[in-house]
Amino acid sequence: MPKPYPDRVLYLIDSLGMGGAERMLFNYLRHLDRNRWEPRVCVFRVRDGNPIASEIEGLGIPVDLIPVSRIRDFVKLIPLVRYLRRHRFDLVHTQLEAVTVHGGIAAKLAGLPAVHTLHTFAYPDATAREVRRSEITWFALRSFHDKVIAVSEAVGDYAVAKGRVLRKRISVLYNGIDTNAFRRGNEIERAAVRKAFGIPASAALVVTVAVLRREKGIQYLIEAWPEILKSVPNAYYLIVGGGPYESQLKSLAATYKLTDRVLFAGARSDIPELLGSSDLFVLPTLDDVLPTVLAEAMASSLPIVASRVGGVPEMVEPGRNGLLVPPTDQARLAEACIRLLRMPDEAQRLAQGGRALAESRFNVRSQVRKLENLYQELIGRTDNSC
Known part of the structure; x- marks a missing residue:
């Protein structure tokens, strides 16, 4: 009994x-x-x-x-x-x-x-x-x-x-994660978030949410950003989070003259709103066990580009909810981002697959x-x- x-x-x-x-x-x-x-x-x-x-x-x-x-x-x-x-x-x-x-x-x-x-x-x-x-x-x-x-x-x-x-x-x-706390924002919400950061409403917005450490690999996406801009001139990169590597990343963005396109939001409590107002989530991490933020991005109906390391392949399935690239490979990273930013139909299909995967697995x-x-x-x- x-x-x-x-x-x-x-x-x-x-x-x-x-x-x-x-x-x-x-x-x-x-x-x-x-x-x-x-x-x-x-x-x-x-x-x-x-x-x-x-x-x-x-x-x-x-x-x-x-x-x-x-x-x-x-x-x-x-x-x-x-x-x-x-x-x-x-x-x-x-x-x-x-x-x-x-x-x-x-x-x-x-x-x-x-x-x-x-x-x-x-x-x-x-x-x-x-x-x-x-x-x-x-x-x-x-x-x-x-x-x-x-x-x-x-x-x-x-x-x-x-x-x-x-x-x-x-x-x-x-x-x-509480999947009910995440969703794709409507046009008014997306425009408000972008306005707060000085980003045009029509821009292609890529986002990363992470503790800013070298191991998160964000430096590789910053270095790849000039190549992305050649194919997607209206692309902006929003980096959300703080950490010990923040000053180095800001210096890197300045070195590449990207201070108007690579933006640092710092630590934030409104992560669902920021994710819901973006177009693509990227995590170029060098090693990660199971980054919960990927599940949050999926629940926000975002297509994902991430490194094929650690437990990431258990979360990102190529063709279902995103694309995987080798860690530190700037060329492949840029190629994957350009592909999803220039192919909205594929990006939308992957976004829908990610939302379904978040509900069923996370x-x-x-x-x-x-x-x-x-x-x-x-x-x-x-x-x-x-």
């Missing part, structure tokens, strides 16, 4: 700053069936004031702090295990690698099933210390977690190859239902009343 009360799930995460995993956690909690689940969140540290904590608390979900600063700080297992037992949790879900070791061990000591969401690959330029830390993390995943959720097939393959995690213990669950509601089924499977193994 089903329980007469919700199962209690602890979400354990390093901090609640403005990162992608943190925002995804909030998004999932917002759509969790509260008749079936009683969620609670615990963090190990405060980063930038933990702004997402207040958003989660706004959902009526408590957020607690148990300070853990080092991976070898095993004395902190004592208060963590006591915390798990005091709140009578049924399952522990760890997020981000910093909590993998303590979260997994504490769950096992408390007799609870544990699941971990694996968001990233290891960095190729990792230091020796970071490599050792990674090995400890992989050991914790193999030894103390019942399931590993990979956010893409590519991440799952990486966990098997590098982390020696058994394939049968991996479930792939794509990051979901809708947060369906992804949360899959997550809940996984929880029930794990709790059912250890709870004879279910």
